[in-house]
Amino acid sequence: MLEVTEDLLAASHPINHSVPSSDLSFLFNQKNLSEYRHSIENGLRLIEATIQDKQQPFSGKTPRELAQVFASINLDETLNGTAEALQELTSVYLDDAIYFHHPKYVAHLNCPIVYPAILAELFISSINTSVDTWDQSAGGTLIEQAMIDWTIERIGFAQSADGIFTSGGTQSNLMALLLARDHYCEKQLNGWSIKHQGLPACASRFRIFTSKLSHFSVQKSAALLGLGYDAVVAVDHDEHYQMDMDSLKEAINACKLAGDIPIAIVATMGTTDFGSIDPIHEIHYLCEKEDLWLHADAAYGCGLLVSNKHSHKLTGISLAHSVTVDYHKSFYQPVSCGAFFTRRPECLAYVSYHADYLNPRSATLEGTPNLVNKSLQTTRRFDALKLWLTLRIMGAKALGAMFDDVIELAQHCHKLMKSDGNIDVLTQPAISTLVFRFHPAHSSVKPRKTDDVFLNDCNEHIRKALFKKGEAVIAGTKVDGKSYLKFTLLNPETSLSDIESIIDMIKHEGNEYINRIQSTSLSTSTLVRQTQEAEQEK
Numbered sequence: 001m002l003e004v005t006e007d008l009l010a011a012s013h014p015i016n017h018s019v020p021s022s023d024l025s026f027l028f029n030q031k032n033l034s035e036y037r038h039s040i041e042n043g044l045r046l047i048e049a050t051i052q053d054k055q056q057p058f059s060g061k062t063p064r065e066l067a068q069v070f071a072s073i074n075l076d077e078t079l080n081g082t083a084e085a086l087q088e089l090t091s092v093y094l095d096d097a098i099y100f101h102h103p104k105y106v107a108h109l110n111c112p113i114v115y116p117a118i119l120a121e122l123f124i125s126s127i128n129t130s131v132d133t134w135d136q137s138a139g140g141t142l143i144e145q146a147m148i149d150w151t152i153e154r155i156g157f158a159q160s161a162d163g164i165f166t167s168g169g170t171q172s173n174l175m176a177l178l179l180a181r182d183h184y185c186e187k188q189l190n191g192w193s194i195k196h197q198g199l200p201a202c203a204s205r206f207r208i209f210t211s212k213l214s215h216f217s218v219q220k221s222a223a224l225l226g227l228g229y230d231a232v233v234a235v236d237h238d239e240h241y242q243m244d245m246d247s248l249k250e251a252i253n254a255c256k257l258a259g260d261i262p263i264a265i266v267a268t269m270g271t272t273d274f275g276s277i278d279p280i281h282e283i284h285y286l287c288e289k290e291d292l293w294l295h296a297d298a299a300y301g302c303g304l305l306v307s308n309k310h311s312h313k314l315t316g317i318s319l320a321h322s323v324t325v326d327y328h329k330s331f332y333q334p335v336s337c338g339a340f341f342t343r344r345p346e347c348l349a350y351v352s353y354h355a356d357y358l359n360p361r362s363a364t365l366e367g368t369p370n371l372v373n374k375s376l377q378t379t380r381r382f383d384a385l386k387l388w389l390t391l392r393i394m395g396a397k398a399l400g401a402m403f404d405d406v407i408e409l410a411q412h413c414h415k416l417m418k419s420d421g422n423i424d425v426l427t428q429p430a431i432s433t434l435v436f437r438f439h440p441a442h443s444s445v446k447p448r449k450t451d452d453v454f455l456n457d458c459n460e461h462i463r464k465a466l467f468k469k470g471e472a473v474i475a476g477t478k479v480d481g482k483s484y485l486k487f488t489l490l491n492p493e494t495s496l497s498d499i500e501s502i503i504d505m506i507k508h509e510g511n512e513y514i515n516r517i518q519s520t521s522l523s524t525s526t527l528v529r530q531t532q533e534a535e536q537e538k
């Protein structure tokens with residue numbers, strides 16, 4: 001555990017306690033700038049010491065072990081100052097957090113981040129702009145709009161397109177399907193306004209098409225929009241994990257034959273597991289023919305917008321009616337930082353509400369830019385500043401070069417896995433993920449289990465065992481019901497030798513698992529139960 005010593009922290013400034021009734025010394029204002037600085041400096045030192053100190057991405061503590069740390073904390077008893085609170089923070093948080101900057105964190109789409117964006121966070125919080133109305137943000141609104149316009153140009157949309165920053169891909173996808181649903185009703189149902197009238201009777205027949213590999217937020221959005229999970233038709237993918245066009249066409253035809261109503265297709269530009277990019281040109285052709293809304297979910301693939309080598313992979317994205325971008329995935333920005341774009345900007349009005357106290361219609365007519373008019377949120381963080389400072393300090397080229405590095409690393413990693421007799425890797429990475437599993441070349445003992453059950457158990461065990469040790473964090477997923485392991489490479493500091501060492505850990509844990517099965521005379525079911533019990537104990 002990291003000790004927060006007197007040395008580490010800056011000398012404390014005496015706090016003025018002269019007002020007993022209400023203590024204003026904590027308010028951020030002109031009077032307390034030295035306390036502000038002192039507190040931020042102490043935080044900075046602790047963060048530096050923490051990052052300096054971390055040898056692995058995770059401590060391996062279980063939820064139960066960590067919960068014990070909380071048991072002795074009485075939240076109604078305030079601690080004696082910042083130093084004590086930071087000391088406590090190390091034990092409740094920093095000692096056991098997951099560290100995404102670590103080269104052996106290769107699990108999910110949470111990226112290491114660039115410091116110009118962290119610098120922006122300090123301004124975002126200190127100034128505390130809310131980008132809902134001009135009278136709460138002023139220049140902030142223009143900075144956000146500039147970032148929207150910049151991204152629109154990268155996407156290849158016309159200048160008339162518009163967008164808004166969101167909390168991430170989930171909210172962006174919800175907006176996309178909301179716009180698609182309301183647009184359909186307005187155009188096809190004689191100006192039916194869901195905003196005013198609620199869902200029309202036929203809404204239970206609305207259908208949204210997407211690939212089986214698209215993000216679950218598509219289903220979640222359909223549920224939130226009153227259409228239900230069942231409104232989402234999940235279409236098969238081909239051997240490259242891209243949406244299969246024949247299946248899509250069949251699904252749309254079957255839908256129409258059944259009397260259901262296709263309203264939208266969601267194409268994924270970088271699936272979460274495979275990075276695969278759906279064939280947007282063909283999907284667009286179909287959308288035109290069937291008069292459907294085309295949404296492109298580029299939550300992961302958006303990094304290609306700044307890539308210096310692979311931007312062509314997103315060719316055709318501008319054909320979509322709307323696009324999801326997650327800067328907090330492949331633009332190396334801190335959570336949260338996402339956005340939603342549409343080339344039908346008039347459709348953003350489906351989410352506007354004119355409140356007299358906040359954003360009256362008159363303000364819009366006067367030309368006051370109130371971003372709340374196009375957002376699901378009201379009070380909203382000024383996340384756009386992170387991208388702004390990143391572009392101004394570092395530049396898009398440098399961002400793209402980092403993403404290009406991990407794309408290249410993924411190709412090397414694939415070669416490595418291909419040549420390893422004990423690893424089955426499913427496919428060449430489309431961006432920077434690898435889906436694979438440990439599959440021992442010479443294993444005779446798989447007692448009373450089919451190959452697949454054995455391999456499923458073994459690979460699930462490997463992921464948990466690695467997480468428990470904390471030296472590397474990898475992900476797991478299922479493909480056609482079978483358990484696989486997954487690397488999501490986003491850190492350009494991850495080297496091929498880091499990858500080699502993680503693969504060694506995987507094989508080590510896999511072989512241990514086999515040895516345990518071999519060395520016991522217990523029946524498989526007993527063994528499995530004991531393993532599960534042992535894992536619960538941890």
Ligand SMILES: *Cc1c(COP(=O)(O)O)cnc(C)c1O
Pocket residue numbers: 109167168169170171173214215217268270271272297298299300326338
């Ligand atoms: C991560 C992801 C999302 C969800 O984005 P959040 O920022 O986590 O809300 C949506 N779509 C895809 C393809 C994703 O990978």
